Amino acid sequence: MTQDRRTLYPEIEPYETGMLEVGDGHSIYWEKVGTPGAKPAVFLHGGPGAGCSPGQRRQFDPELYDVLLFDQRGCGRSTPFASLADNTTWHIVRDMEKLREMCGHDRWLVFGGSWGSTLSLSYAQTHPERVSEMVLRGIFLGRQIELDWLCTYGASELYPEEWDAFVGHVDEDRQDDLLEAYRDLLDDADPEVRKAAAAAWNRWEGVTVTLLPEEDTISHMADGENAVATARIENHYFRNGCFLEEGQLLDDAHKLAGIPGVIVQGRHDCCTPPRSAWDLKQVWPQVDLQIVPDGGHLYTEPGITDGLVRASDRFAGKQA
Structure with a gap:
């Protein structure tokens, strides 16, 4: 029943923050929220290029979790800002x-959700012994068919005016x-x-991630202070196939055997x-795939929030 849906936990501030030099001239912003020494978790933001936001901290019970959130290379508070140098999936892993x-x-x-799910799977398949459980949203595997859906044909048929x-925005002779x-x-x-290019790029993505019209969300994505960085980093990853071999995350899914997981996926x-x-x-047959019948892409949608919060509670041993 929709009236029984879980909501995000209350707003919370980090109990510790810092910068970690990771090599290649990059320094990563990180923050910890929750209870030191509680169940450890890492949160992977989307984009690529979006950076973390305060609302993302609220998907975990702060009494039961010790959560690390970080801005990926070139994103948010990490430096150098908007850098594409040595910025690949495997650098982030x-x-x-x-x-x-x-x-x-x-x-x-x-x-992780969206691009964060791509990174989550890449990390788990590289270091399965370091992953206790996985909670994923809006699965993106970096395949050509998925890139084409967004940038060639697919979503274009649902939002023709925005497409x-x-x-x-591109000269006619470059539109191929x-x-x-x-x-x-x-x-x-x-x-x-x-x-202007970043605004056009980000507006298109903003349209596809909102189930119902949310002009404030779309406008923030298109014109926010990080708009150019987000567009440049995302374009960089998309042009390079997210630095994955075609079908790699499906081919290597056998490495996830034994890792409990939940996928919360919006039907729409x-x-x-x-x-x-x-x-x-x-x-990955043992994963619990939950398709939300009235859900879209964003974690803030009621049905998606409900599934994610219940999943994090479940893996912390908290009863519904």
């Missing part, structure tokens, strides 16, 4: 291990390869050109449609 060692955890729960605006065309605009010497997620969650379930 290595950063996670350095953060785990810094925290002194032997294993931790890995929690035409997204494509129309939007990723490369936007890369050039986002790297343009003129800051106004970069800003237009950014990361349910097909990828379903495909992952076929090769």
Whole structure:
């Protein structure tokens, strides 16, 4: 029943913050929330390029969890800001291990949504012995079919007016390869050109992640202070296939055997449609796939929040 749905935990401030030098000239911002010494967890934000937000801390019972959140390379408060140098999936996986060692955890729960699910799976398949459980949302496997859905054909059929605006920002003779065309605009010497391209790029993504029209969310994504960085980093990852071999995360899913997991997937997620969650379930049969019938992409939607909070409670041994 929708009236019984769980909501986010109350607002919480970090009990510790810091910067960790991880090599290659990068320094990672991190913060810890909850109870020191409680069940360890790591939270992976989306994007790529978005950075962490205060609301993301609230998906865990602070009395039962000790949660590390961090801004990935080039994101948020990490430095150098918006840098694409030495910024790949596998650099971030290595950063996670350095953060785990810094925290002194032997294993931790890995929690990530959207691009955060891609990183969660990449990390867990590289270091399965370091993962106690996984909570994932809006599965994105970095396959060409998923990139095409967003940037070639798919979501375009659901939001034709927004798609035409997204494509129309690029010169007509460049519209056959939007990723490369936007890369050039986002790297343009003129800051106004970069800003306009970022606004168009981020608005298109903002439209696909909102189940119902949320102009405030879309506008913040398009014009926020991190808009150019978010667009540049995301474009960088998409142009490089998220630095994954085609189908890699499905091919290596056998490495997840023995790791308990929950996937919370919105039925009407237009950014990361349910097909990828379903495909992952076929090769990771023990995962609990929960498709939310009235859910989209964002963790703040009522049905998605309910599933995520219940999953984190469950793995902390808290009864519903």
